[in-house]
């Protein structure tokens with residue numbers, strides 16, 4: 624099994640690269656590290672070169688998720704293991720074809736999502752200036768899947784993800800480190816991105832985000848509230864190209880694997896413990 628240690632990045636298509644960049648930098652609070660060849664690389668306050676890549680494209684939405692492995696050897700081993708398992712490889716293990724990592728490879732998961740495995744993050748430690756709120760990390764990615772059991776077994780058996788919880792039998796929350804879920808899959812008719820979440824320091828920062836974005840005409844989609852699975856506080860928004868993004872905080876960190884027992888949350892009444900049900904777009 625390949626050992627993934629972090630869900631570290633996401634790439635999104637951008638129909639209007641400059642306005643998407645302005646939104647994520649000026650409104651959402653990310654920092655710009657590099658811009659080249661129709662791609663914009665954005666960071667959080669974590670030391671990594673990029674957590675989000677915006678790619679000039681005809682369509683918005685998910686382009687790729689990025690999973691980090693710990694060593695160059697692990698990446699080589701992953702390439703062999705994936706080939707043996709018959710996984711569709713789109714770029715073999717080798718020098719990274721993007722800024723911010725040393726080596727990578729690319730594959731497709733069973734839903735057809737592009738997945739990058741990478742090693743050797745470039746660190747960019749310096750502060751990137753003042754923002755209203757500055758996300759601490761890319762906390763989690765939720766993908767829509769047409770077959771939640773297939774998605775779960777692929778990520779469990781191939782990359783070592785563990786189940787943290789379920790919402791009914793339609794949504795599974797997966798971890799690869801102590802964060803309750805860095806990846807989750809929710810059942811839909813069509814695969815694709817559900818949302819990307821960014822961790823902030825505390826609830827006050829979620830509130831700051833709500834009013835700062837609201838005053839600038841960015842509609843809040845859901846929340847603030849608190850999820851049952853993961854116990855995280857949340858507020859969801861649409862970016863200008865209708866990708867769903869989330870500020871989150873207070874998510875459970877599972878420090879002792881031996882003490883965690885996954886549970887099945889009923890779903891309907893527990894997706895928001897504060898009892899504001901999800902908007903239609905998030906439960907269709």
Ligand SMILES: [Fe+2]
Pocket residue numbers: 763765818820857869871
């Ligand atoms: Fe979320």
